[in-house]
Each structure stands twice: as structure tokens, then as C-alpha cells.
Amino acid sequence: MRKVTNTGTGDNVTVKIVDQCSNGGLDLDEGAFPQIDTDGKGYAQGYLIVNYQFVDCGVAIAEQCGRQAGGKLCPNNLCCSQWGWCGSTDEYCSPDHNCQSNCKDSGEGVGGGSASNVLATYHLYNSQDHGWDLNAASAYCSTWDANKPYSWRSKYGWTAFCGPVGAHGQPSCGKCLSVTNTGTGAKTTVRIVDQCSNGGLDLDVNVFRQLDTDGKGYERGHLTVNYQFVDCGDSFNPLFSVMKSSVIN
Known part of the structure; x- marks a missing residue:
């Protein structure tokens, strides 16, 4: 077991060594990396500078979530795998792989789930003018x-979602749609950040403009779109953490 500390923020997490790497430091699981990347700088640059310390497995929490951790839920809406680790891929999220919590049904997780000829209106989020807050x-x-x-919030344009295919409410939050x-065939990827009541999508006005390349959507006040749930690409695997210093007990 190692206690790993982000030298930039002071945030720390305890991790279990389960694999080898070749970067001269650590290659953290996608569940552990965001727990200590609280300012988003690690994601932006692709790595963190950390200190680590070997700790006694007998006094450290060996697992992150689920029955292995007293029923603890994963941070950031990540799924808890059958082995008690947090992640966002099918290995973690699929009920077929005995996911424990925050699981995704077929068509709601990575990929899968689509609808055609759906109404898409626009909303004045103007996220870039408000720091993507x-x-x-x-x-x-x-x-x-x-x-x-910030890198997560600003990665894609925003939309509210109430379409005919896919989960509504909290389970849809953070998911991505193509x-x-x-x-016109114009296409973009958006992230779900809100609810709506039009039976389809309520796109940020800037996203709406990207898709409305012939101006007809603006004229009639809506677009007709197809959407498909897609992988947001938020997985931190593989990512690496460069070791700045170490203390071995």
C-alpha cells in the first residue's frame, strides 16, 4: 500500500499496488487520479507530481468502495466494480460484471443508446462567459x-436532456451525446448538465449555432436531430504520476 500526495494541492489517497509500470513513478487507477487532482491541473497536463509513502496495509483501507469499504460510494459518480474499485468503463459499470453501485444499464453507460428525429431547442447557458460554472x-x-x-466542465458544450432514449435526472448527469x-449532417458532442421538458434536447445556444449551419434551425426555433450516447473520454487510463520524492517505512 502507498499513501500518495499531490504536491500541488496536498490532497492524498491511499492506493494498493496491483501492477507494474514503466514511467519511473506511478500509473494511477482512473478512480484514484481525480481524487487528488482537485484543481484539474493534472488532467490538463496529463500527469501529477506526487510524493508517496509506503504504509501498513493493516491500517489502511485496501479498497475504495462497496462491500469492501463498508458500503462507501465512489466519488464523481464513478461506478463501483465487483472488486471494490472505482471507474467508468463497462468493467466497472456493467451489471454483467457485478457492478456494486452507480451502475449503468445497457444504453446508459459508455456507448449505446440512440434516438432519431428528436426536437432540439436552445438555452442561453453561455457557459464560456461564466467560467463554465x-x-x-x-x-x-x-x-x-x-x-x-474545469477541464471536465469545459471539455464539451452543454445540453439539457429529456430525450426518449436514455436515463433522465441524476443518472444522465455528466454523460455525453453525439x-x-x-x-445538414453537422455533428458535435455535448455533455448533459441539466433537465428539460421538451421531450428531446435543450442545447446551449453556442452548440445550437454549431449545428445550425444553414440557419434554418434559428428561423423555426428548433432543430431536428439524432443523438447517440458516446464515451466522454474522461477515463484517466492510462495516466501517469511522476514521483518527486519517496519515503519508505
């Missing part, structure tokens, strides 16, 4: 996602 936008998903790193304008 979910609280400032009064977005429904701010309850769970407002403290996500959205295509059926009239």
Missing part, C-alpha cells in the same frame, strides 16, 4: 458535478 447556470446537475475540474443535425 454549473452553479452560476443553475443547472440541475450542479448538485453532483459543480465541483468537477448530436447530428438531420438537415
Whole structure:
């Protein structure tokens, strides 16, 4: 076991060594990396500078979540695998792999789930003018996602979601959709940050403009789109943490 500390923020986490690496330091699991990357700088640069210390496995928590950790839930809406580790891929999230909590049903997780000829209106989130702040936008998903790193919040344009295929409410928060304008074929990827009531999507106005390449959507006040749930690419695997110093007990 190792206690790993982000030298930039002081945040720390205890991890279990389960594999080898070749970067001269650590290659953290996608569940551990974001726990100590609280300012988002590690994600932005692709690595963290850390200190680590070997600790006694007998007094450290060997697992992160689930029955192995007294029923603890994963941070950041990650799934808890059958082995008690946090992640976002099917290995962690699929009920077929005995996921313990925050599991994703077929069509709600990575990939899968689509709908055609769906109404898409626009909303004045203007996220880039408000620092991509979910609280400032009064977005429904701010309850769970407002403290996500800036790099996560600003990676894609925003949308509210109430489409015919896919989970609604909290289970949809943070998921990504590939959205295509059926009239022009213009396509973009968006992240779900809010709820809506139009039976489809309520896109940030800047996303709407990206898709409305012929201006017809603006003229009639909506677009007709197809959408498909896609992998947001938020997985931190593989990522590496460069060892700055170490103390061995």
C-alpha cells in the first residue's frame, strides 16, 4: 500500500499496488487520479507530481468502495466494480460484471443508446462567459458535478436532456451525446448538465449555432436531430504520476 500526495494541492489517497509500470513513478487507477487532482491541473497536463509513502496495509483501507469499504460510494459518480474499485468503463459499470453501485444499464453507460428525429431547442447557458460554472447556470446537475475540474466542465458544450432514449435526472448527469443535425449532417458532442421538458434536447445556444449551419434551425426555433450516447473520454487510463520524492517505512 502507498499513501500518495499531490504536491500541488496536498490532497492524498491511499492506493494498493496491483501492477507494474514503466514511467519511473506511478500509473494511477482512473478512480484514484481525480481524487487528488482537485484543481484539474493534472488532467490538463496529463500527469501529477506526487510524493508517496509506503504504509501498513493493516491500517489502511485496501479498497475504495462497496462491500469492501463498508458500503462507501465512489466519488464523481464513478461506478463501483465487483472488486471494490472505482471507474467508468463497462468493467466497472456493467451489471454483467457485478457492478456494486452507480451502475449503468445497457444504453446508459459508455456507448449505446440512440434516438432519431428528436426536437432540439436552445438555452442561453453561455457557459464560456461564466467560467463554465454549473452553479452560476443553475443547472440541475450542479448538485453532483459543480465541483468537477474545469477541464471536465469545459471539455464539451452543454445540453439539457429529456430525450426518449436514455436515463433522465441524476443518472444522465455528466454523460455525453453525439448530436447530428438531420438537415445538414453537422455533428458535435455535448455533455448533459441539466433537465428539460421538451421531450428531446435543450442545447446551449453556442452548440445550437454549431449545428445550425444553414440557419434554418434559428428561423423555426428548433432543430431536428439524432443523438447517440458516446464515451466522454474522461477515463484517466492510462495516466501517469511522476514521483518527486519517496519515503519508505
